Amino acid sequence: MVCAKCEKKLGKVIVPDKWKEGASNTNESGGRKINENKLLSKKNRWTPYGNTKCIICKQQVHQDAKYCHTCAYSKGVCAMCGKQVLDTKLYKQSNV
Template identity: 55%
Template structure:
């Protein structure tokens, strides 16, 4: 769960979403070039799972799999907060959630 302010910080995928109209990375919208070498034209700081330092969740100390995130997916859903900044998004008072 991510709030509207942190939505632009969330990473994007390299493949194109051809089934969605108005997607950001289709060929028609000009967001992606055909037959380009991603190694040469990509950013100098490429994502690597081996060199990327993942944070720990502030609640349960589990590994957060979103770069820049501070809460894991399970804790952010249980508490109803944003996974990156911790802002309250959802009112979970009347929800019947499990303890696990």
């Protein structure tokens, strides 16, 4: 759960380019090398989970968030900036 301000910061889903012209996954545009060794070019790969961890439970989080989805919902805060979004005072929640 993110606030309206942080909703603009959310990343896009990476999918293969649909059209051949201008696509980065074809040989013509210079995007992919022929007979490329993927183990050697591994450092350039995109990692969806990165190195960021939740402040509370130390679980890896996606995007550039401070809290994981579970902790953000239980506290009622925005996962990215930590601003109070939801009042959870009357909610009946458990940690299990």
